[in-house]
């Protein structure tokens with residue numbers, strides 16, 4: 861059986877659909893119920909696990925941990941009230957500048 865390809869857009873839509881559901885029925889609803897600080901903590905833990913896998917050059921685990929990071933990023937954005945469009949607009953703004961100009965603008 862071939863598995864479905866899931867994108868960050870799919871994850872964001874699934875996470876949004878879990879808002880308001882019972883924490884007993886959904887892990888995502890449980891995370892959202894815990895609030896933005898706990899979602900941020902969870903994202904940080906998953907990011908550290910990805911860093912450890914990458915530093916160990918453990919490619920299978922880099923894939924698995926990167927998937928966890930994308931899922932927990934989708935949860936964190938939902939908890940923080942930030943949309944993917946907000947993030948894409950920010951990336952678009954940066955594309956208009958060189959990398960160094962963007963870095964200087966962020967420090968100013």
Ligand SMILES: N=c1c2ncn([C@@H]3O[C@H](COP(=O)(O)OP(=O)(O)OP(=O)(O)O)[C@@H](O)[C@H]3O)c2ncn1[C@@H]1O[C@H](COP(=O)(O)O)[C@@H](O)[C@H]1O
Nearest residue numbers: 866871874875878885886887888889902905927928931932
């Ligand atoms: N992509 C994911 C996904 N990636 C990672 N995880 C969960 O994230 C958790 C991270 O692992 P940990 O061992 O650190 O977590 P844990 O100790 O079990 O949990 P905590 O108590 O620490 O929060 C695991 O429980 C994973 O199952 C995910 N859970 C859900 N999804 C997607 O979200 C959809 C909706 O899920 P539900 O909300 O549960 O219906 C699913 O169909 C999937 O597509």
